[in-house]
Every structure is written in C-alpha cells, then in structure tokens.
Amino acid sequence: MVEFRPLGINARFIGIGDYYVGRDPMTTIGLGSCVALILHNERLVVGAMAHIMLPESKGQVDRPGKFADTAVNVLLEEIERYGSRNGGLCAVLVGGANMFGFNDNNLNIGDRNVEAVCCRLKEERISIRTADVGGRIGRSVVYDPQNHGTITIRRADGSCVDM
Amino acid sequence: MKLTDMQSDAFGELGNIGAAHAATTLSQMLMTRIDMDVPEISIIDISECYRCIGEELAALVVFGIKGEVKGDGFIVLYMPQTSAIRLTNTMLGMTEIDREMNEMDQSAIIEIGNIMVSAFLDATAELLGIVMLPSPPSLCMDMAHAGIESIIAEVALKTNDVVIFKTNLTSDQYSIDGALMMFPDPDLIAGILDLLEALTAQTQV
Numbered sequence: 001m002v003e004f005r006p007l008g009i010n011a012r013f014i015g016i017g018d019y020y021v022g023r024d025p026m027t028t029i030g031l032g033s034c035v036a037l038i039l040h041n042e043r044l045v046v047g048a049m050a051h052i053m054l055p056e057s058k059g060q061v062d063r064p065g066k067f068a069d070t071a072v073n074v075l076l077e078e079i080e081r082y083g084s085r086n087g088g089l090c091a092v093l094v095g096g097a098n099m100f101g102f103n104d105n106n107l108n109i110g111d112r113n114v115e116a117v118c119c120r121l122k123e124e125r126i127s128i129r130t131a132d133v134g135g136r137i138g139r140s141v142v143y144d145p146q147n148h149g150t151i152t153i154r155r156a157d158g159s160c161v162d163m
Numbered sequence: 164m165k166l167t168d169m170q171s172d173a174f175g176e177l178g179n180i181g182a183a184h185a186a187t188t189l190s191q192m193l194m195t196r197i198d199m200d201v202p203e204i205s206i207i208d209i210s211e212c213y214r215c216i217g218e219e220l221a222a223l224v225v226f227g228i229k230g231e232v233k234g235d236g237f238i239v240l241y242m243p244q245t246s247a248i249r250l251t252n253t254m255l256g257m258t259e260i261d262r263e264m265n266e267m268d269q270s271a272i273i274e275i276g277n278i279m280v281s282a283f284l285d286a287t288a289e290l291l292g293i294v295m296l297p298s299p300p301s302l303c304m305d306m307a308h309a310g311i312e313s314i315i316a317e318v319a320l321k322t323n324d325v326v327i328f329k330t331n332l333t334s335d336q337y338s339i340d341g342a343l344m345m346f347p348d349p350d351l352i353a354g355i356l357d358l359l360e361a362l363t364a365q366t367q368v
Contacts, residue, residue, distance in 0.1 A: 015210030016315065017323065029218050030308025033316055053209070053316050063323055066209070099310045100225060100301035109316050138309025140218055156220055156305045 011142075012049075017066035019050035021078040025144040031095035033110040035068070035133070036141050037117055038092040039075055039126070040149035046082040047145030048075040054109065055116035068116035076124060086124050092151055092163060093117060093131040094141045101136055110134065130163050164206055164324050164349065171204050173359040174328065177287050178202035182330035182343050184286035185279040192275065193253055193334060200331040208324050209315055213308055215327075221307040222247040222264070224276030225314065227298035230288065234350025237314045238283060238297065240276040241307065242341035247272055249339050264304055273300050283343060291358045318348040326352060 010024040016034060020026050026049045028036045039048040050071040057067035064074035076086065096114035114133045121128060132139065132153055140154045151163040166174065179202050190197040207215060221243050228236040242250065248260055251268040254275070264272075280297045288295035303310035319325050328345040347355065 013213065015208075015213050016312065018210045029213050030216070030306040030312065032303075032306075032309030032312035034312050051210075053312070054320065060321070063209075066323075097309065099303045099305060099313050109313065136303075136305070138218075138306035140306070154218075156218075156309070 014049050014051045014065075016051050016053050017063045019048065019065035019071060019075060021048040021075060021082075022046065023145050025142060025146075027140070027142045028094075029140040031139045031141065032097055032099045033095070033108075033113065035093055035095040035110075035113040035117055037068075037071060037075065038094070038141075038143050038149075038151065039079060039089050040092070040129075040143075040145060041079065041082070041084040041088050042090075042149060043088055044082055044084050045146055046079060046084060047143060047149060048079050049143055050075055052113055052117060055112045068113060069120055072117065072120040072124065086126050089126050090129040091121050091126050092129050092143075093133050094139055094151075094153060096133040097135050097137055097139070099136060099138065132161075132163065164322060164326060164352075166204070166206070166326075170356055170359075173363065174204055174355070175202050177290060177355070177359065178204070178328045178330060178345065180290055181283040181287040182332070185283040185343055186332050188278050188282045189275065189332065189334075192278065193250075193337065195334050195336045198333045198335070202328055202330040205327050205329070206324050207327060209319050210323075212311065212315060212325070216308045216311050218306045218308060220244040220305065221310070222272050223303045223307065223310040224273055224280075225301045225303065225310070226276070226280045228284065228295055228347075228351065229298050230284075230295040231293040232295060232351055233354040234348045234352070235317060236345065236347035236351040237317065238280045239311075239314065239344045239346070240272075240279055240341065241344055242272070242339075244304070246339045246341055247304075249337050250275065250341075253337050253339075269302055269304070273302050276300055276302075279343065291355065291362070293358065314346050318346050320348075322349055
C-alpha cells in the first residue's frame with residue numbers, strides 16, 4: 001500500500017484559487033468540484049499547481065488561479081521563466097468530482113472545470129499524462145517536482161495511490 | 164467584504180434565533196439536551212478555507228435558500244462521520260459505532276437535516292417578515308473540504324471571500340458534535356442586511 005509521504009517544511013499548500021510554480025513539493029487538500037492542475041517539466045525539474053474553482057474567468061483577473069482559463073495562462077507564463085516550453089510539459093488533472101450527485105448540468109461544476117482545463121491544454125498543445133477526475137469522491141494530492149514528478153492521491157477513506 | 168459591528172451583531176442574533184430553533188428540534192428528536200455555542204461569523208478568503216474545514220470525514224446535508232430573498236445561499240448541517248453514526252444509532256436504536264454509513268443512516272441524517280434547517284429558516288424568516296424555504300436536500304459523505312468546495316464555488320463566483328455563519332451543537336449524553344453553517348452570497352447578505360436594518364429602524368421608533 002502506498003503511504004502518504006510526510007510533507008517537508010517547504011511544502012506549499014495551495015488553497016482554492018491559489019497557484020504555485022517552482023521546485024518545492026506542493027499539496028492541495030480536499031478537492032471536490034475543484035480541479036488541481038499540475039504541470040511537470042521532468043528535464044528542468046520544475047512544476048506548477050493551481051487549485052481551480054470555476055471554468056471561466058469572464059474577465060476577472062485578480063485571482064488567476066481561480067479559473068480554468070486564467071490558471072492555464074498564468075502557470076505557463078511563470079513556468080516559462082524557468083526556461084520551460086509547452087513541449088516539455090506534461091499535465092495531470094485531479095478532482096472535478098460531483099460531490100452531491102447533482103444531475104443538473106449547471107450544478108455539476110466539476111465536469112465543467114475538467115472540460116475547460118482540457119480544452120485550454122489542447123489549445124496550448126500540452127499532453128495530459130494522466131487524470132483522476134469525476135465521480136463522487138473527494139481527493140487530496142501531493143506533487144513533488146524533484147522526485148520525478150511523483151503524484152500521490154489520497155481519498156477520504158485514507159487509501160492512497162501513486163500516479 | 165466587511166461587516167460593521169452593528170451588522171455582524173444583527174446577523175449573529177438572527178443566526179442565534181435560527182440555530183436555537185434548530186437545536187430545539189434536534190433535542191426533541193433525540194430526547195436529550197443539546198448545547199449550542201454562540202454563532203460565529205467569519206469572513207474567510209477562499210484560499211484559506213482549508214485551514215478551517217479540513218480533510219476529516221463528515222456528513223454534509225446541504226440546502227439552498229429559496230423564497231422571498233435576493234441572491235443565493237446555502238445552509239449546511241455539518242457532522243463528523245463518527246458523530247453522524249452516533250446520531251443515527253440513537254435515532255434508529257442501534258449501537259454499533261465502528262461501521263460505514265448505510266442507506267438507512269443516510270435517509271435518517273437527511274431527514275434530521277431537513278427538520279433542523281426548516282426550523283432554522285422558519286424562525287429567521289419570521290423575524291425578517293418574509294418567506295424562506297429550503298430546497299430539497301443533498302447529502303455528501305466525504306472529506307468535509309471537498310463538499311464545502313462545491314458550495315463555495317456557488318457563492319464566491321465574483322468575490323474572493325466567503326461569509327460563514329457557524330453554530331456548534333453538541334450533545335454530551337451521546338457525544339455528538341455538529342454544526343449548522345450558513346453560506347450566503349453577497350446579494351443575499353445585502354438583502355438580509357436591508358431587512359435587518361428596516362427592522363431595527365422600526366423598533367427604535
């Protein structure tokens with residue numbers, strides 16, 4: 001069984017609407033309908049994570065990590081400073097659940113978040129390495145850019161998987 | 164978002180009345196004493212929510228606020244899983260604590276939420292002189308933060324902070340902890356504040 005590694009003192013906690021780009025381990029806890037977008041550059045040993053809450057910014061710019069469209073933009077912009085190009089990146093998506101089992105499409109923000117992120121990544125020609133999305137379950141995720149981009153996901157029942 | 168002292172006092176009083184009625188219904192259902200804390204009003208940046216609501220397993224029964232109000236809002240009965248099981252055990256006459264929530268538990272906790280939240284909204288609406296009704300309930304049994312995120316996504320569309328009213332409820336006899344939480348969006352807050360101001364102006368005359 002995979003264990004959740006204890007986080008070092010440098011670990012960055014990414015709250016809703018936040019993002020981080022750099023070399024420290026990063027973590028997001030309790031993803032429901034939100035999506036954690038992780039971009040990893042194996043060659044440059046650098047990565048990025050955003051905790052995306054909604055699909056469209058509709059012109060709001062004050063919290064770029066909050067929306068799928070602005071989050072992809074800001075992560076790419078900042079990871080470029082490390083010399084990373086889109087071709088060297090791979091993406092991982094986690095979250096986007098439908099916690100209350102709403103059938104109404106409008107209320108199923110999780111699905112819409114995942115779709116919006118995928119769409120933006122496609123436009124930027126960034127491949128999605130893997131995704132653990134949807135369903136009715138919460139997820140926490142830890143990502144370490146320095147350890148070959150290992151990603152560990154923990155579910156509510158305590159079970160962990162490496163991706 | 165900022166609330167003046169007056170506004171948060173008025174809101175606190177409103178929450179107090181609502182929660183007291185809700186606690187009474189719970190007390191009647193369980194035939195035991197329920198203790199209630201003073202309602203807390205917090206204004207939290209969305210990125211800091213994980214500090215207040217963590218990964219713990221919890222039952223969340225969520226209701227939308229409908230009726231003669233502008234804006235959107237949600238009321239949540241929040242209960243850590245162990246408390247939720249103790250609660251349904253007490254109601255259904257069972258004793259085993261170390262088990263998963265089954266369908267019976269889920270219906271029971273939804274029903275408890277329904278009764279409590281209806282009482283909460285009835286009492287607050289009566290004070291405000293309007294009609295407020297709960298939407299049909301939805302249940303989420305998972306990491307608390309994961310469930311709350313869906314609610315925050317609804318109320319924090321245009322703002323980066325959320326206003327949370329929280330009243331803790333406890334039963335010493337059955338070691339049950341829980342809370343009633345209200346998540347109003349900015350329009351609903353403005354609407355309720357208008358009503359509260361009209362009310363205090365009336366009583367001052």
